[in-house]
Amino acid sequence: MTKKILVAYDGSEPSKQAVMEAKNHAIETVDREIHVVSVVKPTGPFTNAAVSKSIGDEMAxxxxxxxxxxxxxxxxxxITIVTNVLVGELExxxxxxxxxxxxxxxxxxxIVGSRGLGNVKRIFLxxxxxxxxxxxTCPVLVMK
Structure with a gap:
């Protein structure tokens, strides 16, 4: 059975640590796969569509x-590494x-970092x- 681990990656230090932790977990299984996924969001309803697409394309x-x-x-x-950049829904x-x-x-x-690179850093998670x-619907490991 393949053990599939997903890392939510945003370029932050905790997400980089999450990649390392995924590798540590993957070593424990024979048939392993790590999915490293980033989500690009549209910039918002008040942004010009062309500008929003340009910013989204740049981030992607x-x-x-x-x-x-x-x-x-x-x-x-x-270890099989699968990478994906997802274009998320604005809402x-x-x-x-x-x-x-x-x-x-x-x-x-x-596996996910505790905080990312968002505009407002959260005090907690x-x-x-x-x-x-x-x-x-599966176990989640949060990296600090």
């Missing part, structure tokens, strides 16, 4: 480069998009990680 390219680097960096580890918290992806892919565990903890 940034994440694609980072995820490709993660994939290349771990090629020799004998959804990115955590909802991560949970939907996890269900669709049959993910066994999600970040809004995305909190959303994932609340809505995921």
């Amino acid at each position: 390219k940034k994440y694609e480069k980072e995820l490709e680097f993660i994939k290349e960096e771990n090629e020799d580890e004998n 959804n918290n990115p955590g909802e998009d991560v949970c939907t992806y996890a269900e669709e892919q049959g993910i066994d565990m999600i 970040g809004s995305v990680s909190n959303n994932i903890v609340q809505h995921a």
